[in-house]
Amino acid sequence: MLLPWLLPAAVAACRGSCHSVAADLPKVQWALRVWTFWPGVAELEIRPEDLMPAAERALSMRAESLPCRLAQLALQLFILCGMGREEQLQAMKVHEEAVLTEIDVLVQSCGMANLIESGWPFFSLLALLRAGGVGTGEGAPQHASWVWHLRAAWGAVPQVGPPPPESDVVYAPPRWSRKAPGKPRPRLRPRPVSGLADGLHMAAVAAARAAASEVPRWRRGYVKVAEAALQRHMRWSGRRTAGTARSRNLLTTLWPVCESLSLVEMGLFAVEPQGQVLQGLPPWVGQEFLRKLWSQLGAAHWDSEPSVLATLPGSVLPSEALLFHTLADLEGVQVIVESGVSQGGSTRAACAWARAVPGRRVLALERSVSPAVAAELQSLCGGVLTLKEGDTFNMLDSALAAAGNATALLLDGPKGRVAVRLAEDAMRRFPGLRVAAVHDVPRLDSRYRDEQGRHLTRVAMEASPCLQVFSDEPWYVANFARRIDVGTSWSDTSSETGAATLIAAMDPVRQANLSAYVASAPKTGSASTFSALWEKKQLLEARRKRSTMNFMERMEVDSEHRQALAQVTEMRRNEDHRKALDRLIEGMRPENQVGGPKIVKHNGKALHQGHDRKLNWAPLECY
Structure with missing residues (x-):
């Protein structure tokens, strides 16, 4: 890539602005x-x-x-x-x-x-x-x-x-x-x-x-x-x-x-800005709202939530889904717009909420949805779900405009303070947006924190002029969450940023070996008879995971993949090494489900196991 660097020019001043580069x-x-x-x-x-x-x-x-x-x-x-x-x-x-x-x-x-x-x-x-x-x-x-x-x-x-x-x-x-x-x-x-x-x-x-x-x-x-x-x-x-x-x-x-x-x-x-601190709502407004929320939670039917989410690790907790849906009911919401589907846990809970009352709808946005997850959600949700692929930053405005009045927004991607700013901006520009929720907002964090150790997303939400309710507040945990979240498998990934788990799962040597194996497999006239069909599906899944990463993470993964592919290609030039690498790939394949008896054939001329195996002799000068 060629960069058009500027030629030197004698200028005295060094302060000022440059609106031709950026207006803001x-x-x-x-x-x-x-x-x-x-x-x-x-x-x-x-x-x-x-x-x-x-x-x-x-x-x-x-x-x-x-x-x-x-x-x-x-x-x-x-x-x-x-x-x-x-x-x-x-x-x-x-x-x-x-x-x-x-x-x-x-x-x-x-x-x-x-x-x-x-x-x-x-x-x-x-x-x-x-x-x-x-x-x-x-x-x-x-x-x-x-x-x-x-x-x-x-x-x-x-x-x-x-x-x-x-x-x-x-x-x-x-x-x-x-x-x-x-x-x-x-x-x-x-x-x-x-x-x-x-x-x-x-x-x-x-x-x-x-x-x-x-x-x-x-x-x-x-x-x-x-x-x-x-x-x-x-x-x-x-x-x-x-x-x-x-x-x-x-x-x-x-x-x-x-x-x-x-x-x-x-x-x-790295100095905190000296701007004006936003003033929250008067105390009596929050107290009155909490009394209404308490009454609504007491009348809510929350028995169906654990059955939907308890078996999905990494999803929203049943108590979190209950609080969000109760807030939506309290504000008379008819449409839930969800950003970030992942395994579909929160989307399942939203569909259960939508099916309870006719006329409700769910609109889910995701960068790249797994085909298995999309098929499962469509079968479970039916006509109440509209699933769209794309970037939230580009599609959120059109989604909120299509949802109309009485809308609730759940942001499970993006995360962090950018999600808080996105929610605040959406609530200013779309009067029909009644409730906005951000997932993964713990109290403390080891990296994404201020000088007191507080999670920066929570600090941003507490400084917001909007009314805030957190699902880990003591009154909610003691009276509702402990009973609802029993038996839930949950893993804390709130402190993980970007696609750290995806990068860990996408081993560059494994992906390079899969690429070389698929490239060397003999081509057939039909895709269903291709000998490396399972390996090709693994590469497509890795490509889908790559599409969910940001720019710098994709560059890092691509760089590691190119280096690993060069090493694997050099190793596969040796026939023994190539067979060993092929055995590693074939060992990762899922076992075929065999219904009948197993028939094992042996060579009648073989005196022991491996007697009929072809041997690759080294050059004569090696002996």
Whole structure:
């Protein structure tokens, strides 16, 4: 993929906006920071349309102001970081000189402090490129303890999740005195180096001391020292390698300059926004609603819920389904719109709710529905269910518009705070939406949490101006949930993000071996007589699972699959290895159900088991 990098231009200013890249620039900046600093929970916070349209526009436009050039370069680096490793290396090989020139111009024109405070995670994206294999230079001693500690601090998982966005101003102005709650600071500080040392070495030392410092004045001073050292290195490198790509630069050096400045960037922007806290409803409104809900729950018929959900692990709990359907009855709902079908547990419960009263309907949305699950749901639900395949972000508006008034929404995908924002936006734009529910909202979490350990989705729901009811509240658990959820098989997957379980199930070596086996199987005129029919179905199921992953997870799975396929193909060139791999595949097939007696044939000339087996002799020089 060729990236149209911009040519340098002399511009003095470094602040401002770039509406040609994105009309809603603060939200694009926030989404890019989340994707860069918190990649493990990015899908719980941002949508694909939050970044991709702006990044695609940044590839095709030309900038006339430095802020616009900075936004373009950051979004172009985002596209580059999202590529596969081979494609990434190929793109950098073509555009290396243009990238380095653009970096030099921005650093010299803006300065490091302005780049860090600009809102774009410039140095963090460069660090991600280096971590992806672009940086292959030499120069840093691997035994230096401060280098090791700093790289460990940069690669550590953030201790807390990202701060939420705001409607007008996403973040408060950067405060250099605030310690970053996201990642730990490096424990050891490097010693200062003399002015005659390598410029990149001195820049890395100063940047590391800035990342480890908690005094704002010192941190600013170290950033200025790092900037001066880097600019001196750029001038020296430009004179020695004029007209050619630099051999020692921010991308190829092993000194952790970008990683240090990335920690400084996160220290500034991992700060809770100083916006206005939303005020909830008056207390008497919530008390009156809870009294009505209690009366409705006491009159609800909940005996059928456990029979539908008790045998489905990973589905909604029967008590959760009862609370949601009771809230729908309390608001006079006639249509349930469900996002996320998976194994169909919540959809079964919704169909049972719809069949109880004539005129009710269920509309379910799913990226890719398993054929077995779809057939089972259609047979159980009949005409009350409408099942559609597609992305919720693209189909939810049309689904809510078709549902009309008196609608309830259940979001079981997407999850996280992006689901809360999606529900709040839908309730503002569709007056007929009476109830919105989000699945997987625990009280505490080990990763997706704030500084007190609270799950960020729950924090977002508690800060919402809408009235909130949780299914794990003590009064509901003690009086209803304990009786309803008896005998339910349940597994807690709320802390798992993305397609982690799918990636674990999709073993790359197994998938590569299946692909090679199907490719080598003899073709027949009919699909029903194909010898590798079961293996082909397994590959189709793996392809369906891949379609449910997000962009970065698909790139990771595809990269691992290509590497495994190359290894398996090399192994299958040896006939003994090929037969062993074929036996592994054939051993995974389900056993055929044989109704009659088994007939075993033996070779009458064989003296022992395996006597008639064909032997593959090695070349004569091996004996």
